[in-house]
Amino acid sequence: MAEESWQGTNLPRVGGFNRAVVLDAIRRGGGVSRVELAQRTGLTAQTMSNIVRALIADGLVSESGHAPSTGGKRRVLLQVVPEACSAVGLHLDPERITGVLLDLAGGVRHTASRRVPAGAEPAAVISALARTCKQLVSRVDPDEVLGAGLAVPGPLDAAQRTVLSPPNLTGWPAVPLADAVSERIGLPVVMDNDATAAAIGERWAGGEQRAGSFAYAYLGSGVGLGVVLADRVHRGVSGNAGEIGHVPAGGTRLCHCGRRGCLEAYCSMRAIVADSGGGDGGPIAESYARLCRRAAAGEADAAKVLRQAATRLGRSLAAVVGVLDVDRVVLGGPALRHVGDLVRDRVAAVLDAQVWAPEVRPVRVQTALIGEHAGAVGAASLVLDRSYSPRLTTLLGAETGPDVSAGRR
Amino acid sequence: MAEESWQGTNLPRVGGFNRAVVLDAIRRGGGVSRVELAQRTGLTAQTMSNIVRALIADGLVSESGHAPSTGGKRRVLLQVVPEACSAVGLHLDPERITGVLLDLAGGVRHTASRRVPAGAEPAAVISALARTCKQLVSRVDPDEVLGAGLAVPGPLDAAQRTVLSPPNLTGWPAVPLADAVSERIGLPVVMDNDATAAAIGERWAGGEQRAGSFAYAYLGSGVGLGVVLADRVHRGVSGNAGEIGHVPAGGTRLCHCGRRGCLEAYCSMRAIVADSGGGDGGPIAESYARLCRRAAAGEADAAKVLRQAATRLGRSLAAVVGVLDVDRVVLGGPALRHVGDLVRDRVAAVLDAQVWAPEVRPVRVQTALIGEHAGAVGAASLVLDRSYSPRLTTLLGAETGPDVSAGRR
Known part of the structure; x- marks a missing residue:
């Protein structure tokens, strides 16, 4: 998929962009004042005042009290209206x-969960996704729901809104998941891989703590990476x-994807369980959770296996x-439960030793703000992000990456 | 160095951005017509006409003949005026x-070259750089020279315009190279690492062939990478x-930087010469060039050593x-001389086998358009790029990366 050259811009686009x-x-x-907003965004007080008035009229923003007095008139603080919409x-x-x-403020209002149907046939999975969605929408006024986001294992054909034979869903062909779910639930659906979704969720929830640039390693059944560069999610050409799960990571071990030496050959839940002496034939996630609880309880052999995986990571x-x-x-991600500190400390030690030019490039390693529901919160954030975050495409007209919402939005 | 949050924009900024x-x-x-330009940029015919008139008045653009008739009025073609300025x-x-x-069109008008002074003391190197620059400026009207670009081995403290102890320049402390050279030559100086400079030069020279996103591996004494994402050079937080030269590459060999397993422990000119049985104690670049000529002449052992390095790469x-x-x-880069096809074919074979999801993400491997002067052409392109390429900072006001030209421009 070709990316577009630089495009010019014009006034209506500037208006929409500034509003975002x-x-x-x-x-x-x-909780910020109009004066602070003007400083942060570089817009004039007049432009700011007009935009804020429109946002309040649309019910997206409200005045929420006053800042402490600094001598003069106390400033009115603004915040988003959480219940203005949901996803x-x-x-x-x-x-x-x-x-x-x-x-809209990134708060979780309801949760729902179910097992993937035995065999994980695409049709059954689509039904299960639709049922989970309807269950959540039934808890609120359906008119306030903007749409649904799907976080799925990669790879994706983003242009076709299709999931491509993910190695973690054995036997799946190319499944047009986004459109199939959208048809069943009667709502627009956006879709992205789970790591990118989780990174967007982290950015959406993290406020100033997640401003700028970060790499988000999503540790679930497998290992993925979400990339945020200068406040923008980087999705790439395709x-x-x-x-990072299935690129060369310096080993020779056979990976479940068929290649050798992938990071997931060492760092998937399945690989780590195998390294610890194997599970009991039950669900891998449960064997993995037991291993993590043992490590958290101080069992040296369990901790060692997890540290070895963290070193590779x-x-x-x-x-x-x-x-x-x-x-x-x-x-972030569910594989960190019980062992977030252990993994973070080991990864930080490896980065300390191996990152180039640390004197100008200190790197902090942090555990995610969003806990075990990172994938689902990220999926919902895809919808909020697409609807409300500033996007260069608003300004410049052309997508610089694939439009994952091409279908219905 | 923190990156800025999203900033709003306004009309004067839009004007400057659209012009770029x-x-x-x-x-x-x-050689494009106004109609084609309007289509490509998404600007209106009226806006386009005004901008083109101003560019012609400023001497940057000229009318260069007519497109072949397609029935109606033949379209006037526009091109940049190469001699409008130089860098x-x-x-x-x-x-x-x-x-x-x-x-301005990216054509090389003059070249100059000299050996790095023995011992490579910073003061002597600064003098040598300044002399090389003055020699080039003396060949043209000095008023037309916009400035000078420096391509240097990383790492850099971009904010301080300082080169930090590059492992390829033994014994260098932190040297404020950009300002020191600028003082000596009386021109503004921009500086970047050699791989990023070469990638910008490739983008500047490559026209539509280098639109979009690409990773440029610069193969010189060491190995670097320039990153262009959706037409924008990615420089990163620092x-x-x-x-890529000094990050873990899956081996254990001691690298000249003191770490183990870096890519440069296998792919620097020095490492490749050592793998071929060692040089003769003369300059490494000459031993390496002899090896490459032997490989190009069909000597199997020489080709094998180069293919092994290309596999790692x-x-x-x-x-x-x-x-x-x-x-x-x-x-790109000088290490490809004589062996560009050999290295390209081997790298392409490795990528074919190891890139994830090739069905949606085919990757082409190409040798650079700019040959052995990639570093110097790239350095000059830094100046042209900074002066004339569309930049988000023109539009949004804040730098999203360090301003390498902070000193004098």
Whole structure:
């Protein structure tokens, strides 16, 4: 998919873009005055005043009290109206579907969850996703629901809104998942890979803590990466940026994808369970959770296996930091439960030793703000992000990456 | 260095941005009509007409004949005026300084070259760079020279315009190279690492062939990477994006930087010469060139050593492609001389085997359009790019990366 050349811009586009910039600054600021907003966005007080008036009239923003007095007139603070709208997020994992209903402020209002149907046939999975979505929408006024986001294992054919034979969903052909779910639920659906969705959720929830650039390693059944560069999600030419699970990671072990030496051959839940002596034949996620609880309880052999995996992960992330030059690595996803600190500390130690030019490029390693529902919250954030975040395409007209919402929105 | 949040924009900024977009489209189109320009940039015919008139009045663009008739009135073609201005590019390599004078169309008008002074003391190197620059400027009207670009081995402290102890320049402390050279030559100086400079030069010279996204592997004494995402150079938070030479590359060999397993431990000129049985104690670049000529002449052992290095490079590039999701890898730099096809074919084979999801993400591997002067041409392109390429900062006011020209421009 070719990307577009630079495009010029014009006044109506500037208006829409500035409105999104202001809403984003209010959302991230969590109680900011018009004066602060003008400073942060570089817009004039007059432009700011007009935009804020329109946002209040549309019910997206409200005045929420006053800032402490600094001598003169006390400033009115602005915040987004959480219940102005909401979005459903659905995360499809090999073993479980998790759903959330998220409000405009990024708060989780409802959750739902069900097992992936045995065999994980596409038709049954589509039904299960639709049922989870309807269950969530039934809890609120359906008119306030903007749409649903799907976070799925990659790779995707973003242009076709299709999931392509993910190695974690054995036997799937190319499945046009987004349109199939959209038809069943009667709502627009956006779709992205789970790591990119989780990174967007983290950015949406994190306010100023997640401003700028970061690499978000999503640790679930497999390992993925979401890339945020200068406040913008980087999706890449085909919409599959951030693949680190199945690229060479310096080993020779056979991976479940058929290649050798992939990071997931060492760092998937399945690989880590195998390294610890194997599971009991039950669901891998449960064997993995037991291993993590043992490590958290201080069992040295369990901790050692997890540290070895974290070392591999850290080396791959050192290479990622080298190429992207981000100053933060965020670790998130369900595989961190019980062992977030252990994994973070090990990854940080590897990065300390291996990141290039640390004197000008210190790298912080942090665990995610969003916990185990990162995939589902991220999926819902896809909808909010597409509707309300500033986008260069608003300004410049052309997509610089694939439009994952091409179908219905 | 923190990156800025989204900023709003306004009319004067839009005007400057649109002008840069149009000039860029004319330069890359190499003979385009106003109608084509309006289509490409999304601007109205009226806006386009006004911008073109101003560019012609400023002497940057000229009418250059007519397009073949398609029935109606023949369209007037526009092109940039090559001699409207020029820029000096200086490439500092461990063994040699190479300089070029580049015109606005990207043509090389003059070249100059000298050995790096024995011992490579910073003061002597600064003098040598300044002399090379003055030699080039003396060949033209000095008023037409916009400034000079420096391409240097990383890492850089971009904010301080300082070169930080590059492992390829033994014994260098932090040297404020850009300002020191600028003082000596009386011209503004921009500086970047050699791989990023070479990628910008490739984008500047390549027109539509280098539109969109690509990763440019610069193969010189060491190995660097320039990253272009959706027509924009990605520099990263500290200005050191694209480091692949000194990140873990899956081995354990001791690297000259003191770490183990870096790509440069296998793919630097020095490492490749050592793998071939060692040089003769003379300059490494000469031993390496002899090896390459032997490989090009069909000597199997020489070709084998180079293919082994290319395999390592290919694996690192497969990981880069996985993270960035670019659809082209460009290989350039002096280390490819005589062996461009051999290295390209080997890298392409590795990428074919290891890139994730090739069905939606085919990756082409190409040798660079700019040959052995890639570093110096890239350095000059830094100046042209900064002066004339569309930049988001023109539109949005804030730098989204470090301003490498902070000193004098």
